[in-house]
Amino acid sequence: MTVSTTLSQTALLVELEPVVARNLDRHLTLAKEWFPHEYVPWSEGRTFDGPLGGEAWSPTDSTIPDVARTALIVNLLTEDNLPSYHHEIATLFGRDGAWGTWVHRWTAEEGRHGVAIRDYLTVTRAVDPVALERARMTHMSEGYTNAHGDEVLHSLAYVSFQELATRISHRNTGKATGDPACEALLARVAADENLHMVFYRNLLAAAFELAPSQAMRAVADVVADFQMPGSGIDGFARKSVAIALAGIYDLRQHRDEVLQPVLRQWDVFNVTGLNADGEAAREQLATQLDSLDRAASRFEEKRDARAARLALR
Ligand SMILES: [Fe+2]
Ligand SMILES: [Fe+2]
Numbered sequence: 001m002t003v004s005t006t007l008s009q010t011a012l013l014v015e016l017e018p019v020v021a022r023n024l025d026r027h028l029t030l031a032k033e034w035f036p037h038e039y040v041p042w043s044e045g046r047t048f049d050g051p052l053g054g055e056a057w058s059p060t061d062s063t064i065p066d067v068a069r070t071a072l073i074v075n076l077l078t079e080d081n082l083p084s085y086h087h088e089i090a091t092l093f094g095r096d097g098a099w100g101t102w103v104h105r106w107t108a109e110e111g112r113h114g115v116a117i118r119d120y121l122t123v124t125r126a127v128d129p130v131a132l133e134r135a136r137m138t139h140m141s142e143g144y145t146n147a148h149g150d151e152v153l154h155s156l157a158y159v160s161f162q163e164l165a166t167r168i169s170h171r172n173t174g175k176a177t178g179d180p181a182c183e184a185l186l187a188r189v190a191a192d193e194n195l196h197m198v199f200y201r202n203l204l205a206a207a208f209e210l211a212p213s214q215a216m217r218a219v220a221d222v223v224a225d226f227q228m229p230g231s232g233i234d235g236f237a238r239k240s241v242a243i244a245l246a247g248i249y250d251l252r253q254h255r256d257e258v259l260q261p262v263l264r265q266w267d268v269f270n271v272t273g274l275n276a277d278g279e280a281a282r283e284q285l286a287t288q289l290d291s292l293d294r295a296a297s298r299f300e301e302k303r304d305a306r307a308a309r310l311a312l313r
Pocket of ligand 2: 110163166193
């Protein structure tokens with residue numbers, strides 16, 4: 001049963017192609033068509049200053065909490081970098097056959113997310129549109145580079161986690177706005193991210209059958225150095241702390257709601273047929289999950305202490 005030969009990147013792509021085709025069919029059956037314009041309260045909009053001579057944006061234009069605004073900006077800028085993501089996956093997965101069909105379909109679906117969120121933010125005046133545009137220019141000018149750009153299984157592991165992370169982040173951001181329209185929009189976007197996660201997770205599950213040690217190595221490496229796709233956003237460290245303090249996306253959620261459910265689906269701790277490196281990778285993964293658990297608990301304690309201090313003021 002032990003698969004000891006190491007499959008080349010090309011061999012992995014070829015071997016996984018039928019799985020891509022099957023999961024693409026499954027995805028197209030499950031994906032529901034939806035329309036960004038239906039989620040935007042257009043009648044709330046007003047013309048801005050500038051060439052049309054309307055009213056400039058003011059922070060009092062919206063009652064959405066500050067941290068929700070921060071999360072909306074991070075989520076939108078993350079979606080905005082789609083051209084870079086497309087470049088990365090088109091380069092790695094190719095633009096032909098089932099892989100290519102998936103690359104283009106996925107890109108088209110992701111394109112809807114940025115459009116919908118931007119329309120919502122502009123119409124409701126939830127964030128400063130000038131600052132937002134400048135941030136978009138800065139962020140997209142940096143581009144995005146996949147940390148494991150020439151490795152198929154590492155990239156599949158990364159996107160499996162990243163799609164779920166994005167789903168949770170959108171979902172909790174929607175709740176944090178206190179605006180039912182925004183919540184409905186972000187729940188809709190989150191449903192797309194969930195289907196993307198399932199697609200990639202199924203591919204990596206097939207890779208665990210095909211090349212268990214390589215798959216385990218990929219998962220361990222990706223969990224060890226996981227960064228959110230928007231980590232290059234200007235001021236990301238400060239923004240992500242605010243987002244974590246608000247419970248929109250924190251280390252506990254990352255470990256327990258993103259990593260663990262996906263790892264459980266792959267049944268990583270019961271995979272058989274591993275070689276020495278596969279076993280070593282699995283041990284590293286277990287160690288990493290333990291240290292994430294401790295770090296998450298430390299953060300939760302600090303957050304609770306901070307909340308108690310603020311309550312006393
Ligand atoms: Fe998205
Ligand atoms: Fe997605």
